[in-house]
Amino acid sequence: MVNIFEKFIKSFFKNLFRRKKHIKLGLYGPPNAGKTTLANRICEDWLGESMGKVTNMPHETREIQIKEQVNIKSGNKEISFNLVDTPGIATKIDYEDFMKFGMNATKAKKRAKEATKGVIDSIRWLDNMDTVVVVLDATKDPYSQVNITIIGNLEARKIPVLIVANKVDLKKSKIKKVQSAFPQYHVVGISAKYGNNIDEFYQGLFKVVG
């Protein structure tokens, strides 16, 4: 009897641990929406270190970045996940856009190629995700092909989604527009850069991850 009980406890904790260990939380969205800024915010809040470089130029993240074993707590709830920051998904990548930021043509073309590969990698990784946070720029029109395609594909794959309307510190931001574009989802307005409303984001994450 004791043995059965012990086995049960062991397997229960083993399964619990295994399940938690393998949660992959992906940050997806269009370029320059603030995915890496949010990844940095999460890592700084819970690990005390940042994750990736942030600039104003689109397609700064061109490779999948993973931070393993991020534990977040709220009251007596705790979730543990591997945080996956992905390159922004775009339909058009033009090296001349990078040259506007003062980059020379050779470097800009290289960046365009890497960004294109990044889009492909992001899409390729989608099927590995357990939960996805879609990061949108709340100052931009939410009804874009990129946003709708990402969210539609997550729905089709039955991957739980939390939508973040980022950059609420900016006057032009319109959270309500994002909410009305995706009414069936939980939308949290935050500023990843300044940390506005970040607690609500973590609460939302708990709800989605379960």
Add this chain to the structure above:
Amino acid sequence: MPHQCVRCGKFYDDGAEEILKGCPCGGRLFFYINKKKLEESKNIVTDLTPQEKNEIEKDVFDLIGIEKGVEKPVVLDLESIRIIKPGKYELDIVNLFRKRPLIYKLEEGKYLIDLPESFKKEEK
């Protein structure tokens, strides 16, 4: 369905020997072309300078992770990714999400790269 050599712009039908061995002009990269887009596609290759064609070839090989100097012809599916000029890409993400992955090795020396297909669960 036609294939177009990126270097000289010549069209070949499916299964043509040139696609397997490479174009007589030395080109090893082919665009795979949907009939609907045939007219549009004709213009793409003719508008490119030889230098641009070289750059595109190099970029495509880099993108799909094939090492330089490879002798194997590569077919690029225009449905999902278009390289208009070096450094200018258009991606059909709907197609990229929808389709299944991959690089098909059809026969010795021939690969069909279906970028949308390159997508699935490779990392698992």
